[in-house]
Amino acid sequence: MSSIEDDGPSSTLPRRQLGRFLRERRESTGFTIAEAAKLVDLSRAVLQRIETGQIQKVRKQDVDALCKLYDVGEDETAAAVDLAVQARAKSWYHAYGGLYSSAFNMYVGLEAAARRLTTYHDQHIPGLLQTADYARAIISALPSFTSREDIDTRVEYRMKRQVLITRRTNPVEMDVVLHASVLHRVIGGPNVMAGALRHMAEMSKRPNITIRIHPYSAGLTWGRPHGSFILLEFDRNARGEAIEPPVVYMDGGLSQDVYLEKTDDVRLYSELATAIRGTCLGDTESRSLLRQVAKEHERGER
Structure with a gap:
């Protein structure tokens, strides 16, 4: 059997992402935990704990063996092994989202597993609420994305992610706060903006989605500037305990993304x-403002 050191019940983001990836690949190839464990010379209990992010020091050769068993390609195998190495770090900042495939985009993995998203945005509409035209305007503005095919693929992928909030069974709950500046920052042109704001107004009617506008008149909450952030919360087990601890995510833009896991943070x-929510417009007032500004964009008043 492999020698793996237990790090107790707590779980870090690299461990959780690695475990999630290995579990999804195992399930997609039809192996049970017992079958897969036996074929790579691990115990069932150890593999189960790897898949739930409960073991810190996973040997690289064990990850490599599991990837071979699941017929994972070379690039994703290398990324999975790298996650195993990163999981040993005491302090860890994830900066790989744009380098790895979607399977290793840390935020996307967390988003897909989340039960509730509490978001504050002061630059643009969050991805799960964007229209295809709005998403294309943002993605095509990035200097690294010059291929029409590449841009279309990324837009399509972003649109597919939105099933999380539109699916009939257990859609993810979203509590969205948008600073008023997002409504007026023209991305993709006035018609794109009008369509994007009308789309948000309609989405806000869903029982699992709340959208509130943070007006300019609210000033600075707590008297200091703060950027956009997303609080991700996860399902609870039969005992009422969170399956995964909550995480705060902040997009690093041109730098590193930041993930905060400490309870105090x-x-x-x-x-x-x-x-912030306490200084926002109400649900109905926010929806009306979205529609009003959409009309202003259409009339060229922005």
């Missing part, structure tokens, strides 16, 4: 979200 951003 998560609580701070949860309290910040509550404070």
Whole structure:
């Protein structure tokens, strides 16, 4: 059997992402945990704990063996092994989202597993609420994406992600706060903006989605500037315990993305979200403002 050191019940993001990836690949190839474990000389209990992110020091050769068993390609195998190495770090910042395939995009993996998203955005509409035209305008503006095919693929992928909030069974809950500046920053032209804002107004009617506008008149919450952030919360088990601990995500833009896992950090951003929400327009007023500004874009008043 492989020698793997247990790090207790806590779980870091690289471990969780690696476990999630290995579990999905195992299930897609039809292996049970017991079958896969036996074929790579692991115990069932150990493989189960790897898949749930409960073991820190996973040997690289074990990850490589599992990837070979699941017929994973060379690039994704290398990325999975790298996650195993990163999982040993005490402090870890993820900067690989744009380099790996979608299977290794840390935020997308967390988003797909989340039960509830609490978001604050002051630059653009969040991806799960974007129209295809709005998404294309953002993606095509990136200097690294010059191929029409590449842009179309990324837009298509972003649109597919939106099934998380539109599916009939257990859609993800979204509590969205948008600063008013997002409504007026023209991305893709006035017609694209009008369509994007009308789309958000319609989406806000869904029982699992709340959209509130943070007006200019609200000033600075807590008297200091803060950027966009997303608080991700996950399902609970039969005992009422969170399957995964909550995480705060901040898009690093041109730098590293930041993920905060410490209880105090998560609580701070949860309290910040509550404070911002308290100075927002109400649901109905926010929906009306989205439609009003959409008309202004159509009339060329922006």
